[in-house]
Amino acid sequence: MWRAALANREELPTRNARHTAHFDGPKDLARDRGNTRILLSSGEKIPLINTYERRSGLNEIKELFRDVMKGKEMFVSFFCFGPRDSPFTLHAVQVTDSAYVTHSENILYRICYDYFVKYGENLDYLRFLHSAGERDANGWSKNIDKRRIYIDLEDDTVYSVNTQYAGNTVGLKKLALRLCVNRGLREGWLCEHMFITGVKGPGDRVTYFTGAFPAGCGKTSTALMSDTVVGDDLAIIKEFDGVARAVNPEVGMFGIVDGINPRDDPEIYEILTSPDSEVIFSNILLMDNGEVWWSGKVGEPGKGINYAGEWWPGKDNPPSHPNSRFTTSIRYLKTLDPRIDDPLGVPVGGMIFGGRDSDTLPPVEESFDWVHGIVTKGAALESERTTAVLGKAGEREFNPYAILDFLSISVGKFTELHLRFAEKLKVKPRVYGVNYFLKDENGNYLAEKVDKKVWLKWMELRVHNDVEAVETPTGLIPLYEDLKVLFSKHLNKDYPEALYVKQFMVRVPQQLSKVERIWAIYEGIPDAPRELFDVLRAQKERLKEAGSKWGDFISPFIFIRR
């Protein structure tokens, strides 16, 4: 399929025969929230979700598709969304006029044409229809003002047109996520925007974690820093014999390449620079000498073309876009978990929620229990905006479970689903919050990228109760002595007590503001479960009590000495 993509110049060759470059164009570099709509009959409205009356949406889409593939080849592909022969797995048909989309999906998903031949009309499958629309001389989609991504829940079909950015077009990625969230609600399971990784503990045991982070918040780097990787982006989680088990529905990675460097991301850097890996780079700099360049790559950028056209040193746009991406097979990872294709997936020991937060949350914190965790870590997740979505970088935005952009149901119902899901479990996963982006009073980050490894190791020990934790008003944090040992053992780094205090200080005013913000949001969600407000109320009371005793900024040692 890469030959077809090269032939019609959707992808350009690079110096490396197995690496290609794709450019989406300056107005098509991120997911288009405004034009992504859930189609619902009778024009039902759901808070925080962009909906549209179904019949109007379908009529509009059909008109946009009229003659849209003239002169082009149409590709029809058949995929599994999950391991083969698995009770987790869904199936999908992708129709598109983009060889780039098809090439991407051939890398990202298991081809399952044989299932369709075997089961035919008895197979229940998702449908995706895409057209890049008319392309201009640069190969960019021309009619961006008519870019539409419509999700028809009633027919399990997604339509996208006049766009090429993979987040808007690759059907089995975020488009499938929206369909599956809806299915999960109907059938009692979870479809999540989560990685799945294995963290090794004492005696070589492996504890599996799922993790949800908004784009650009350390999700892929956390996944790749773990000891084993099952998946880096999506997870289907179901209950079997009282245990929460997770599978990765994908077999590839579509990650942000901007910032990937050999020091912090050695494994993925090696894959992306290896001549043996098949990689599609998008929106990087393709230099005249055939090399690709992105911010973080060794060497200096030279003259070439990027997402906005010709580029040369000194030009006023960055050589590679902050949302530039790589698409490659997950099977290149040396740390790939042997259970990637296990039809029953892996048992979930812990669930992690992380966002970009400069002033409130500690680097790692365990919730008191599942309900407290789902509410305070998942349902309350906020993140300072990045460039993966069209909009203004830096503003704090509400992004519950890191899935708000991909919800096709009310966040109230999604929260209720999580609360009810765990009632079936004999042992519930521990729930954690992480925050890699806490800053000091001078605006400097309080942690380094590599410190994620320590937080993961601590969580792994906690799942098995191998270390104690300190109870604070908002959750359970590590003991300083345990972190000191972990930093020394895993990163060969000192861990000063002063840093621990700064990182794990309870910031009462900021935490209370957060509770107020989240409360106000859920007051506007008619089907938010009552338990959510109970948990927030109790959190607020604990914070106020602590604040009245020990002031606005409370050292973690106060709680240790109690």
Place this chain on the structure above:
Amino acid sequence: MSREAFTSEEYDYMSFLRSSMRGEMLERLLRIPDPKLHRWIADIVRVAKPSSVYVNVGD
């Protein structure tokens, strides 16, 4: 499950598919015993008018 067609017209979609798709690709599609799928593909071809159809089986 019930699937919505891409057009509401009544027409002989199988004849249309046979005239629109070349031999091997048509065979790959028809090897799948799913009339609703065939109808959907035929509808899309009818509306969007691609010059050719490639049924991707990973080759």
